[in-house]
Amino acid sequence: MSGSPRQTASVVRLAQELIRRPSRGGIDDYGPVLAVLEEWLTARDLPHRRLYDDTGGLVGLLAEVAGGRPGPWWALDACMDTAPFGDEDAWSFSPVCGDVVDGWLLGRGAADSKLAASMFCHIAAELRGRADELRGGLAVLLDVDEHTGGFGGARAYLSDPAVPRPAGVMIGYPGVDEVVVGGRGLWRATVAVHAAAGHSGSSRVTVGAVSRAAHLVRLLDETELPGAEGEFPLPPKLSVTSCHGGQGFSVVPDLCELGVDVRTTPGFDARAAEALVRAAAAELDARLPAPRPTGITPVAAWPAFRLAEDEQPAAALLDAAAREGLPVRAKTAGPSNIGNLLAGEGIAATAGFGVPYEGLHGVDERAGLKDLPAVHAIYLRAVLTLLS
Template structure:
């Protein structure tokens, strides 16, 4: 697993920067050498979207999908790294390199799970499919979307996503909704004593103050994270002598089951309506739809099997939990497909300098997934 992980880290696959053909080629070559059936996924222009395949059992049964992304975040400042981000380096048991945690370690683990299951596939009741996709870190999720569109006639009974971390098994996540507000004002000379205009930036600040004071839905035992509204961008003005007549405000809204898409839209529309009426043009809201929050039901076969296997493999209880950031599991939830995330290797600094994984946790991660699939496909 370490050898394969090093080979993948040594092939940069930054979303929107690198050609992902080399890293996918390395995975494909490994699968071919281990006689694991697979095919390349491509978009209409022929660009690679990932690799997909599977192992069929000897008896009918459910389909479970292993998914891990082959593209990565950017390097950031290479000078901030202890070791070059595209040169896998092992130091004190940690392997450094961009994508080592998110999620090339997951690919290395899943490849070995597949190779281990292959000789005894006749004993399986069902099928283990896999997809190692790209365009995850770009935000388009084109790889997993293309895979699901092709397999909607027989969707998987569950998906195991190979994100890192073994302090908990992620069985839920907040959703998100995004909005860009165009807040208008009335322009004037900033030094005028008779015509002060209406400052669009001041109106944007007032709107943010309203939103900060709004009571949102509280967390509960089933979903212990609260909703959140974060201003992530503001643009307006530009001349010292001009009262700005336009300001754009970007908002990221994190959703929960108790504060869903409809509640978020209503809250923001009401806040904008209260802001308007002072003589400036009405505020415009441009929505960028996202995904709803999700949480698997207690006792779901997928999460139960993986939790039990993780406890045995790691030698400690791996509690089920809810994550703040959304992920592909939110998208799968909209298709009615249960998914887990965040059971994987011990890691540090995902998306930051000195991303690294603890190599000794590769084996228990492998054992957890191997045993979970054996239970689910008895």
């Protein structure tokens, strides 16, 4: 079922045009890059529309292929916004060149995930001509609010009562050796550590907020977390990711704020993470009393998720890869991703399978094209399995 050279060339051409329209998350106007897709979809008579958030902000594009028979809908998802360029002088080519050199597609978004977006649009176009024989339908979600962490396109898609809710989603993050079937969740909080302010030269002993925060960091770092349990292969992980407090040298500060990120698992969820951090804060306040107790403000929580290899859509994608002769393994990812958001909505998701890549979120981002025909064929086979 591997794609023809002509079809592969068409996927690459569209991806090149997308790369040449910069769409850095929170920086660029997304209109131009979505316009390229809209023109392409319109030319192939594929129904599509823009997605907007509650404030009217543009957050994505949705294309749909309705089958001729009743059945569940499924979705393919690829982000159209990208990471920033970083230091452009460090790149050996322009981040928006979109060139193909020695079998690699070059530029920001080549790997994450404009090549996947192009491939998914081509799959939708292939299905359009045989829609009558399909059950349910296929949605292609192209989110331009992914790298911001807002996932506005996905949220707008799922909250629209007029749109069929998908039974499962396959996300086109790159990586040819693995199908990501799960990921750790997260619980994040800002921790406000207080103290009595004072002069750093005072003869009175003053334990400032920064010193108290350092003590809390030590307590958190020394806390023993459980190991991996059951079928979920990764243990939880706690990291203190930021520390802000004080100014200059002559004042002992009365406030220091910490950022705490806990990667959660089914056996150690958001509730357990919050309880751990609150216990450490209570211990700090007991050992080193302050005028105000340590404050904890949760800012985000996503559940961990993992599909069994015989659950859809993981089963269809793994089986399609095996039939195409491409050896892949199921993987549970350490970082969280949009699959966690979908899991929170009760929607099964795979969160990564695609072409090889280099420079993801770094300099000289590129996507390998040698395996593109096989990857394309695998996704097409998986979609046909789900819709048949």
